[in-house]
Amino acid sequence: MKIAFIGQKGIPTKQGGIEKHVQELSTRLAKADFDVTVYSRPYYTGSHRTKYGQIKIVNLPSLKTKNFDAISHTFLASIHAIFQNYDIIHYHGVGPSLMSWIPRLFNPCAKVIATFHCVDRKHQKWGLIARTMLGLGEWATCRFPHETIVVSETLKKYCEYRFDRQTTYIPNGVQINHSKQKSDILANYGLKQDRYLLIVSRLVKHKGIHTLIEAYQKTKTNQKLVIVGTGSNTNNYIDYLKELAQGNENIIFTGQKSGNDLETLFRGAYAFVQPSEAEGLSIALLEAIAYGLPVIISNIEENIEAANGFGIVFENRNINDLSNKITWVIKNKALIKKQARVAKNKINQKYNWTDIASQTSELYQNIVAENRNRKYLPKIILK
Numbered sequence: 001m002k003i004a005f006i007g008q009k010g011i012p013t014k015q016g017g018i019e020k021h022v023q024e025l026s027t028r029l030a031k032a033d034f035d036v037t038v039y040s041r042p043y044y045t046g047s048h049r050t051k052y053g054q055i056k057i058v059n060l061p062s063l064k065t066k067n068f069d070a071i072s073h074t075f076l077a078s079i080h081a082i083f084q085n086y087d088i089i090h091y092h093g094v095g096p097s098l099m100s101w102i103p104r105l106f107n108p109c110a111k112v113i114a115t116f117h118c119v120d121r122k123h124q125k126w127g128l129i130a131r132t133m134l135g136l137g138e139w140a141t142c143r144f145p146h147e148t149i150v151v152s153e154t155l156k157k158y159c160e161y162r163f164d165r166q167t168t169y170i171p172n173g174v175q176i177n178h179s180k181q182k183s184d185i186l187a188n189y190g191l192k193q194d195r196y197l198l199i200v201s202r203l204v205k206h207k208g209i210h211t212l213i214e215a216y217q218k219t220k221t222n223q224k225l226v227i228v229g230t231g232s233n234t235n236n237y238i239d240y241l242k243e244l245a246q247g248n249e250n251i252i253f254t255g256q257k258s259g260n261d262l263e264t265l266f267r268g269a270y271a272f273v274q275p276s277e278a279e280g281l282s283i284a285l286l287e288a289i290a291y292g293l294p295v296i297i298s299n300i301e302e303n304i305e306a307a308n309g310f311g312i313v314f315e316n317r318n319i320n321d322l323s324n325k326i327t328w329v330i331k332n333k334a335l336i337k338k339q340a341r342v343a344k345n346k347i348n349q350k351y352n353w354t355d356i357a358s359q360t361s362e363l364y365q366n367i368v369a370e371n372r373n374r375k376y377l378p379k380i381i382l383k
Contacts, residue, residue, distance in 0.1 A: 001364060002035040003088045006077045007070070007096030010040025010059075011052050015202060015230060015256050017172070017283045018092050018117055021151075023052075024175055028357035030054035034364075037084070039077035041069070066233035067130055074099045082107040088364050091145070093117055094137035100144040111367045114145040116155050116167070118280030122206060139163060147367055149360075152281040154301040170360055173353035174286040176263075183264040189226070189252055191268065196224040196252075197326070198269035198293070200262070200284040201276070203231040203238050208275035208298060208317065210237075213244045213251060215275075215322035221330055223270055224250040228257050266291040271329050271336070274303055277316060281306055289347040294336040296325050308350070310343035312336070 005022050013019040022038060030036040030053060037056040040049070043064060049057050060080060062073035074096040081089050082103050090113045091097045097114040104112055121134035142148055142165035150156045150167045159165045186192065197216070201207045209227060216225045231238045245251040257265060266272075272288035272295045279285075279302035286306055288295055297303040297311040304313065312329055314321040329336055 001088065001368065002084070002086045003029065003037070003090060003364065004077075004081050004084065004086045005036070005038045005090050005092065006074055006081065006099075007092035008038065008040075010045035010057070011038050011055070012045075014044065014258065017280065020283050021115075021117070021172055022092055024173060024353045025357055025360060026055050027053060028353060029361060032357070032361060034361070037086075039073070039080075041073050067127075070095050071098065071133075075102075078102040082110075086110050087368050088113060090115070091141075094120055094141045095134055096137075097141040097144065098133065098137045100140060104144055111147075111364075112145040113147045113149060113363070113367070114141045115149040115151065115170075116141050116159060116280075117151055119155075119158065119278060122278040142167070147363065149363070152302055152305055154305055155280065168363060170356055170363070171351055172281045172283050172286060173356045174283065174290040174347060174351045175353055176287065176290050176348075177259070181260050183260040185254075185257070185261040185264050186268050189254065191224065191226065191252075193268045194270045195222070196226045196269055197271055197273055198226050198228065198265060198288070199273050199275075200228045200265075200288075201274075202229050202234075203227075203241060204234050205237050206276060206278045208277050209241055210244060211317055211319055211322060212273055212275045213241060214319045215326060216251065217244070217248065218319065218323040219326045221326065223330060224252060226252050226254060226265065226269070228254050228262065228265060230256045266293065269293055271296060273322075273326070274298065274311075275314075275316075275322060276300065276303065279303060279306075286347060286351050289340070289343050290351075292340050292344045294329060294340045295343075296322070296329060298322075308343065308346060310339055310346075 008019050008022040011023040013023045026036045026038055037058055039058050041062050042059045047059055060076045062069050078099045089103045089110050091100050092115050100112050100114055103110050121131040142159050142163040148167045149170050151172045156167050156169050159167045272293040274285045274297045295311045297307055297313055298316040299313045300316055312325050314325045
């Protein structure tokens with residue numbers, strides 16, 4: 001079965017929940033003998049890369065601006081895809097799904113699937129026109145594809161209420177690295193085990209990092225605050241964050257980290273903070289729980305769903321409440337560490353990438369079988 005993924009920046013992932021989702025899913029499908037192609041942007045993947053493991057990489061250009069990067073690349077990928085004899089063309093994200101009409105119209109033999117990752121129009125980096133187009137993208141995600149996947153129960157309810165669309169729930173997953181290679185990142189930043197709070201996020205306004213910095217500044221603590229991530233066409237916001245943190249040497253911006261460095265930062269943290277104002281189903285939050293970290297989360301539905309009853313919850317955007325919750329977490333180490341161990345076991349069972357890939361492959365096979373007027377195809381079991 002030939003499958004194409006469209007909408008992501010590319011793989012291997014550097015930063016971004018959709019990119020990580022596509023990498024984890026496509027890798028497992030390729031190992032199960034699916035013929036997998038991922039459309040990528042040269043500035044992200046590297047213009048000379050044509051393979052990632054068993055996955056084919058197709059690099060196509062884009063207009064690298066905040067408003068036109070994704071949609072221009074998706075348009076070219078969609079045009080290219082209709083001539084490649086794919087069985088499944090799978091779009092990721094509501095913006096890219098605006099183009100899902102192209103294979104529906106010009107390649108009726110292919111089945112089109114879209115994954116609804118997040119209500120992107122709520123992200124504050126977008127202007128009015130972009131938010132309007134993302135709203136249309138939500139409608140397109142629920143109307144053009146043969147099947148719509150959602151990554152959270154919250155999004156499933158949203159699609160049913162707003163668009164009267166029944167969707168298939170297949171969540172994001174979590175993959176924990178167990179590298180034996182040494183990282184010196186803690187020493188490089190003057191960090192010690194269990195002596196810092198961690199956030200891993202794109203530096204964009206809807207992630208609520210400004211709320212976290214202001215709350216941290218009000219909190220009396222020797223715990224440092226480590227902020228991992230880079231912006232996404234949000235240089236003004238990054239400047240604002242650094243202004244808020246100015247003069248406090250205990251607030252550390254590391255930039256983007258991955259691999260052994262990121263793993264070491266997760267393993268060494270005292271607790272993880274997720275102050276986001278809007279989410280889909282945060283992979284970084286799932287990973288923090290899977291590493292055994294206590295998590296402090298804003299009370300949006302998506303965070304509460306991911307934490308599965310184990311998060312320390314504060315009122316969204318409430319600086320004083322977040323400061324109080326940080327103080328409580330620091331003073332109750334034994335209790336929160338015990339709770340985090342229980343949460344770790346449950347999260348690894350519920351958000352398992354192997355199970356997620358199996359569910360996705362079954363959906364692919366069923367929808368292709370319908371196209372061939374057969375009741376079923378032999379199931380491919382992923383291990």
